[in-house]
Amino acid sequence: MTSPPRLRSHALSATDDPFASLTDPAASREPVRRSTSDDGAALPPPIKRVVLDRTPRPIDPATDVVAPIAKDQTLGPERLRIEHVSIGYGEARVVKDLSLSIHQGEVLALIGPSGCGKTTFLRSMNRLTEQTASAWREGQILLDGRDIYETELPRLRRKIAMVFQQPNPFPMSIFDNIAYAIRVQNRKTPGKAEVRERVVDSLRRAGLYDELGGDLDKPALRLSGGQQQRLCIARAIATNPEVLLMDEPCSALDPRSTAVIEDLIGELRESLAIVIVTHNLAQAHRVADNVAFMYLGDLVEHGPVDQVFEQPRAQRTRDYVAGVFG
Amino acid sequence: MSNVITTAIARVREPWSDRQATVLLGAVACFVLVLIGAMIIFIVHAAWPSLSANGLGIFTGGHDVDKQLGSMLVTGQHPPKSAYHLNAWPYVYATILIAGVAVLGGLVIAVFASVFIVEFAPERVRRVLVPTVRLLAAVPSVVFGLIGILVLVPFIDHDLLSTKRQESVTHLVQLDGTGVMVSIIVLAIMVTPLMIALTVEALRAIPHGWKEGAAALGANRWEAIWGVSVRAARPAIISAAVLAASRALGEAVMLSMISGSRGWSPNPLDGLTYLFEPLRPLAAAIVENVDGLNAPAVKSSIYVFATILLFSSLLLSIGSYLARLPLRRQGVRV
Amino acid sequence: MSSAPVVPRPVTPVPTTPQERRPVQPAGDSVRNWRLRHRIAHGAAWAAGIFVIAVTASIMGFMAWKGLHYLNPSLIWQRPTPGLAQGDTGGIRDPLIGTLLATFIGTLFAAPLGIATAVWVGEYGKPAKLARAIESAIEMVAGMPNIVLAIFGLAIFQLPFFSFLSFKAQGGGVYGRSFIAAGLIMSLIAIPLIYTATREGLAQLPAKLREGSWALGKTKICTIRTVLLPQIRPNIATGIVLGMGRIVGDTAIVVVLLGAALQIDPVGDTPGLNVLRGGGSTLTTYVYAASPAGEGNAPQKAYAAAFLLLLIVVFLNALVGWIGRRTKNSEITQ
Ligand SMILES: Nc1ncnc2c1ncn2[C@@H]1O[C@H](COP(=O)(O)OP(=O)(O)OP(=O)(O)O)[C@@H](O)[C@H]1O
Numbered sequence A: 001m002t003s004p005p006r007l008r009s010h011a012l013s014a015t016d017d018p019f020a021s022l023t024d025p026a027a028s029r030e031p032v033r034r035s036t037s038d039d040g041a042a043l044p045p046p047i048k049r050v051v052l053d054r055t056p057r058p059i060d061p062a063t064d065v066v067a068p069i070a071k072d073q074t075l076g077p078e079r080l081r082i083e084h085v086s087i088g089y090g091e092a093r094v095v096k097d098l099s100l101s102i103h104q105g106e107v108l109a110l111i112g113p114s115g116c117g118k119t120t121f122l123r124s125m126n127r128l129t130e131q132t133a134s135a136w137r138e139g140q141i142l143l144d145g146r147d148i149y150e151t152e153l154p155r156l157r158r159k160i161a162m163v164f165q166q167p168n169p170f171p172m173s174i175f176d177n178i179a180y181a182i183r184v185q186n187r188k189t190p191g192k193a194e195v196r197e198r199v200v201d202s203l204r205r206a207g208l209y210d211e212l213g214g215d216l217d218k219p220a221l222r223l224s225g226g227q228q229q230r231l232c233i234a235r236a237i238a239t240n241p242e243v244l245l246m247d248e249p250c251s252a253l254d255p256r257s258t259a260v261i262e263d264l265i266g267e268l269r270e271s272l273a274i275v276i277v278t279h280n281l282a283q284a285h286r287v288a289d290n291v292a293f294m295y296l297g298d299l300v301e302h303g304p305v306d307q308v309f310e311q312p313r314a315q316r317t318r319d320y321v322a323g324v325f326g
Numbered sequence B: 001m002s003n004v005i006t007t008a009i010a011r012v013r014e015p016w017s018d019r020q021a022t023v024l025l026g027a028v029a030c031f032v033l034v035l036i037g038a039m040i041i042f043i044v045h046a047a048w049p050s051l052s053a054n055g056l057g058i059f060t061g062g063h064d065v066d067k068q069l070g071s072m073l074v075t076g077q078h079p080p081k082s083a084y085h086l087n088a089w090p091y092v093y094a095t096i097l098i099a100g101v102a103v104l105g106g107l108v109i110a111v112f113a114s115v116f117i118v119e120f121a122p123e124r125v126r127r128v129l130v131p132t133v134r135l136l137a138a139v140p141s142v143v144f145g146l147i148g149i150l151v152l153v154p155f156i157d158h159d160l161l162s163t164k165r166q167e168s169v170t171h172l173v174q175l176d177g178t179g180v181m182v183s184i185i186v187l188a189i190m191v192t193p194l195m196i197a198l199t200v201e202a203l204r205a206i207p208h209g210w211k212e213g214a215a216a217l218g219a220n221r222w223e224a225i226w227g228v229s230v231r232a233a234r235p236a237i238i239s240a241a242v243l244a245a246s247r248a249l250g251e252a253v254m255l256s257m258i259s260g261s262r263g264w265s266p267n268p269l270d271g272l273t274y275l276f277e278p279l280r281p282l283a284a285a286i287v288e289n290v291d292g293l294n295a296p297a298v299k300s301s302i303y304v305f306a307t308i309l310l311f312s313s314l315l316l317s318i319g320s321y322l323a324r325l326p327l328r329r330q331g332v333r334v
Numbered sequence C: 001m002s003s004a005p006v007v008p009r010p011v012t013p014v015p016t017t018p019q020e021r022r023p024v025q026p027a028g029d030s031v032r033n034w035r036l037r038h039r040i041a042h043g044a045a046w047a048a049g050i051f052v053i054a055v056t057a058s059i060m061g062f063m064a065w066k067g068l069h070y071l072n073p074s075l076i077w078q079r080p081t082p083g084l085a086q087g088d089t090g091g092i093r094d095p096l097i098g099t100l101l102a103t104f105i106g107t108l109f110a111a112p113l114g115i116a117t118a119v120w121v122g123e124y125g126k127p128a129k130l131a132r133a134i135e136s137a138i139e140m141v142a143g144m145p146n147i148v149l150a151i152f153g154l155a156i157f158q159l160p161f162f163s164f165l166s167f168k169a170q171g172g173g174v175y176g177r178s179f180i181a182a183g184l185i186m187s188l189i190a191i192p193l194i195y196t197a198t199r200e201g202l203a204q205l206p207a208k209l210r211e212g213s214w215a216l217g218k219t220k221i222c223t224i225r226t227v228l229l230p231q232i233r234p235n236i237a238t239g240i241v242l243g244m245g246r247i248v249g250d251t252a253i254v255v256v257l258l259g260a261a262l263q264i265d266p267v268g269d270t271p272g273l274n275v276l277r278g279g280g281s282t283l284t285t286y287v288y289a290a291s292p293a294g295e296g297n298a299p300q301k302a303y304a305a306a307f308l309l310l311l312i313v314v315f316l317n318a319l320v321g322w323i324g325r326r327t328k329n330s331e332i333t334q
């Protein structure tokens, strides 16, 4: 088996099939999930069964937005609180009056059909939307109780890291990519030895170090897509952010790289709050504690993953997880 | 006659077969290779009498090279070997000095100004500045030379250069406002817009994802543009500097207007006087002696200067290629 | 793999209601909070930018002021005559015609060569080694100083074989200087620009354009002629105009290969051909000749001619901008 030594996922070590974690969510859930109960009975049935035999029903958007369910008590303190946020570009309103909160240790999956405003919402959390001239925002986003507008952009973005849909390593060596993040994020430039130590540590955490075999001077753009994305994750977590935003981090990757990154999310979660946008419902099911379903800018349903996938309360959620649209 | 032309046009307009096209276009494309080869052969061939007579002695100084060239004029159609004697170090030194300082100084200004234009300039300033800089990069060098000789040279002569300073060296060399300082300034003004135009273009072509990635890591605007964009644009900046250097090396007429045109090696130990000493770069020496081509010794000397310029520009091209190689390995588009 | 131990972060409670805490102005990326190093560099960027603006504005303003002052229609229509006093040196008609003629000849040769080379390298390019060599050779030509090209041209056109291109003296010596000789060498400085523009245009075309045409059974060369080249006409036009700008601005080639005559100086009796075989001057050499560095010493006329040159360059630059904008618009409407 060519699998690198650090892949401890049951799915990958039990069989040689790299797709195992995709086709059988139960297999890969166990090591990743934390908030479900320990006995096997609580594990959800495979996604496929949920997805079957749903017939579309007419939608009434006005009555179809449901309130969030009370949070799981095992989660850490609240990190991000989003209050009545609306975002738009020029005339268009792309995110409409959205409220939710995100806790440390939580993985929140944002799902919804294409163009419903997931990326826009995610980018507003570290104020990247401000780079678009026509973008505007109403409402409030609080990080640890402070409005993110009060924090200087560099400081804010050091606390709220982001991984993009397309891996975007800089055209430098692997080492320089991460060292750049470390140097940028410290007011006092740390010494060479310390930088190296932290580079190695974050590469370890991103599960990339052993794969590289110590060759940190390799050009980052020579890595495979999956490795590049993990390098971007390593770069993002190099200085211990509080929140990690991930915008479809696996959409350009093969199943094996996807599984590795999902594992990684499971390992990172305890020290972070993670918001992940994904089109892959199975993936949302595997990695998330809570799921927020957006539709045309509305937050339709927000609740624990099992509930949203198995007993969706809103009709549009039901149709979406059944694969009717999107 | 016209009949022949119309048939020829008709032949060309006939659809070509792909094989014909490949051969024809390929032959045309090979023209540049032939050209480079021919340039080396013809120029070195014409320079050969002087090269063989002098060897590396060309790069030595110690004699008044202007006088050497002048005396070559009267050595007849079949000059003896001794007539070829040439110690051209002052020209070489002048070329390196003027081009080197102008390009390096201009490069620093160009990189910072490009960063300003791309990242910090208000939108309205940027919209005027970019086309104007591009225009300045296309202004004929002789226009800069004219401004130099009609504005800067008189200014230096009257206001910066004291009579005392002039008199202190008058037994050696005439100071009249032309020379090191004005040459470097005007040459820098000539090559900097070119470097700015190319650097701005390169900075603008940096993929959005990299800039966004830097911003998302908490880089401030300076760290983002300097640490990522400028760094990624290095190959283009190197190319720009090399192009500027070859323009500067080969600038002939403009420098012959303002350099003082004297085969003199300014000595930095002269203190401030250094800035006002005249000099004469290789290219200017070529243009100014082109009338003496009928004298074989002068001709051969001129082609020696051309040989030096030819090979330096080839070396610069190769150097720029090599400088970009490691970056290409980094995956940067070059 | 051991992940770092989990340390829950302290949470600061929200003391007041969100509405009160909302700052008026969102905190951005204030330079004041940057490290000193970055603040200094940022200041340097602003300084460089403002410096460039100041220099650009003063050069443009100065030339416009002088030019508008001295340029008048009679100057343009009169033929230049050699003379000592500024009053009796005539106008700049011949240099102006010379500039137009040289540009025309240079472009006439450069365009087909540049386009054909680009098409071959971009669309055929086999063997790959040859294509890469040609690409490097083009880069070398682009970096070659004009004076070297000029002196090379002289070596070529003074060969007895090329005596039909210029004037042949009684003793058999070939003069080697004529409009056709200068134009041919000038085409070399335009070729790299036309090549690059065409090459980039071809590279930007989507592959489906080619495949669609091949699918219709068209040959490769037919596809190039009927589909690809029409598509990139704006790129080619931009390259040609840029090349024209280089030719207009050249001085060294004119000085060496067109002779120093002020007036157009026909050779032989065939009308048309005699002008091509003869020497003359262009605006750039006129500026040089009329400056204190040349023989004329007519600074007012030099300013006027330089301003006219500048106007031509501005016009060419505007043309490039216009072509660029037009294509951008048509792309949007497509
Ligand atoms: N820069 C922009 N300017 C104007 N409109 C934009 C911009 N970016 C996004 N939009 C619009 O906002 C809406 C939401 O886009 P967004 O990228 O947030 O969707 P998404 O949910 O992330 O979709 P996907 O799943 O396809 O990534 C879309 O209708 C899009 O057209």
Ligand SMILES: [Mg+2]
Binding pocket: A118, A119, A120, A247
């Ligand atoms: Mg998206």
